[in-house]
Amino acid sequence: MTVYLFIVLGVLAVLSALMVVFTKNPIHSILYLVLTFFAIAGEYVLLNAQFLAIVNIIVYAGAIMVLFLFVVMLLNLNKETEPHKSMLRKLIAVVAAGLLMVVLVGSLKGASNMSIQPFSHNTGLIENLGTVLFNDFLLPFEVSAILFLAAMVGAVMLGKKDIK
Amino acid sequence: MTDLKAIPLDWYILLSSILFCIGIMGVLFRRNAIIIFMSIELMLNAVNLLLVAFSAYHNDAAGQVFVFFTMAVAAAEIAVGLAILIVVYRNTKSTDIDVLNRLKG
Numbered sequence: 001m002t003v004y005l006f007i008v009l010g011v012l013a014v015l016s017a018l019m020v021v022f023t024k025n026p027i028h029s030i031l032y033l034v035l036t037f038f039a040i041a042g043e044y045v046l047l048n049a050q051f052l053a054i055v056n057i058i059v060y061a062g063a064i065m066v067l068f069l070f071v072v073m074l075l076n077l078n079k080e081t082e083p084h085k086s087m088l089r090k091l092i093a094v095v096a097a098g099l100l101m102v103v104l105v106g107s108l109k110g111a112s113n114m115s116i117q118p119f120s121h122n123t124g125l126i127e128n129l130g131t132v133l134f135n136d137f138l139l140p141f142e143v144s145a146i147l148f149l150a151a152m153v154g155a156v157m158l159g160k161k162d163i164k
Numbered sequence: 165m166t167d168l169k170a171i172p173l174d175w176y177i178l179l180s181s182i183l184f185c186i187g188i189m190g191v192l193f194r195r196n197a198i199i200i201f202m203s204i205e206l207m208l209n210a211v212n213l214l215l216v217a218f219s220a221y222h223n224d225a226a227g228q229v230f231v232f233f234t235m236a237v238a239a240a241e242i243a244v245g246l247a248i249l250i251v252v253y254r255n256t257k258s259t260d261i262d263v264l265n266r267l268k269g
Contacts, residue, residue: 002170010179017183017206021190026198033202036183040209043179046171047220052228056212059235064205064242071246072198075253093192101185108177123225124216132225133232144236151240158247 006046013039026072030065037061049124176217183210197249197259201242208238 016035023029037060044053122128133141183206190203212231219227249259256263 006171006175010175013179014182014186017186020202020206021186021193021199026196029199029202033205036206037209040183040213043176043213044216047216049216049220049228052212052216052231055232055235056209059239060205060209064239067242067246068198068202071250075250075259077196077198077259090193093189096192097185097189100188101181104181104184105178108181109174111173111177123220123223124228128225129228129232133229136226137229137233140233144233147237147240151243155243155247158244158251 002046006043009039009042009046012036013043026077027069030068030072033068034061034065037065044124047124048121051124051126051129173217173221176214180210180214180217183207183213195260195262197252197261200261201245201249205238205242208234 013036016032016039019032020029020036023032037056041053041056041061044050044056187203187205187207187210190206191200194200194203212234215227215231215234219225219231252264253259
């Protein structure tokens with residue numbers, strides 16, 4: 001049952017990711033990307049990472065993709081008039097990505113033979129993650145707050161009409 | 165909750181490699197800057213999936229905390245990137261990245 005669920009979610013993620021790249025309309029691309037994120041969140045649930053599944057849906061599908069939708073609609077880009085790229089460049093893009101995939105899969109083929117620990121059910125639960133986050137990763141957590149402040153100030157500065 | 169060991173770790177490596185390469189293909193394939201941003205998000209998510217898979221199979225929560233930080237950095241990156249994109253659109257009236265070749269000299 002788990003295996004079938006993994007396969008269905010994986011095929012859904014890959015197909016909607018392909019549609020993100022190949023659809024002409026940016027709005028459709030965004031909606032397919034949301035579908036991909038939901039499939040990836042399903043994979044997280046299969047891996048017992050429930051907290052990250054919820055955060056993935058809230059942050060990515062909820063916040064980031066809405067930001068994308070706002071920008072596309074504010075800039076009025078929801079028309080299918082993308083200038084044509086030459087066939088040669090498209091072919092080169094597909095071949096390069098395919099070759100990279102062959103190299104990645106070939107080089108990572110033996111990675112699963114590493115020592116695998118006995119499985120614990122509460123690794124991805126919020127209690128365990130919170131303990132690790134606030135004990136071992138407290139400084140990066142605080143630094144990421146500064147990063148958010150800098151990003152917010154930068155976005156507001158860039159968005160102003162007249163930068164002096 | 166689920167029987168994790170039914171799925172080999174190799175399948176997760178394969179799935180996230182495929183998603184990462186689709187993201188690379190999107191960056192090379194499209195000219196619309198928004199689609200390129202979305203392809204970068206797709207690549208980040210492929211790496212997140214692989215981190216979670218290794219974290220779950222090795223029973224180490226540090227990988228999932230790393231994914232949490234990756235999401236935070238991705239959110240900040242997208243906020244600034246879309247602001248830059250809006251400024252570019254105001255100046256050139258287009259989001260085509262091939263228009264932005266003035267730095268070539």
